[in-house]
Amino acid sequence: xxxxxxxxxxxxxxxxxxxYIALDQAKKNLQINCLEVTANRLYYAAYYAASALLIxxxxxxxxxxxxxxxxxxxxVITGKVSKDLGKxxxxxxxxxxxxxxxxxxxxxxxxxxxxxxxxxxxxxxxxALARQKLEM
Numbered sequence: 001x002x003x004x005x006x007x008x009x010x011x012x013x014x015x016x017x018x019x020y021i022a023l024d025q026a027k028k029n030l031q032i033n034c035l036e037v038t039a040n041r042l043y044y045a046a047y048y049a050a051s052a053l054l055i056x057x058x059x060x061x062x063x064x065x066x067x068x069x070x071x072x073x074x075x076v077i078t079g080k081v082s083k084d085l086g087k088x089x090x091x092x093x094x095x096x097x098x099x100x101x102x103x104x105x106x107x108x109x110x111x112x113x114x115x116x117x118x119x120x121x122x123x124x125x126x127x128a129l130a131r132q133k134l135e136m
Contacts (some may be wrong), residue, residue: 015052036099043096
């Protein structure tokens with residue numbers, strides 16, 4: 001069952017809002033030195049933004065890996081977004097996995113802090129494309 005155009009806009013708006021909320025949560029958790037939580041929220045901020053873009057284009061995914069894969073296939077390979085943006089999204093995913101599940105080492109400030117601004121840039125660029133697609 002597909003989304004109506006109005007439903008699609010609502011879902012895209014919701015995902016964009018969630019992206020910015022997750023980014024704010026990342027920044028707040030960094031202030032209290034919760035690096036793993038910061039990494040998690042940075043990844044989810046990008047995930048929600050990428051999800052908004054995919055939904056705007058009518059692309060459905062069933063997993064995080066599917067989201068990353070479709071983002072790469074539909075937007076990186078086609079040149080709609082830069083390869084650097086695609087690589088960065090993958091880096092956030094790997095950092096989140098390390099923070100959430102890594103048993104051999106933790107994350108450091110050097111791992112996490114440099115990702116804050118690029119995550120915000122990622123969200124801004126990706127959500128602008130989603131809005132443009134839906135003429136929001």
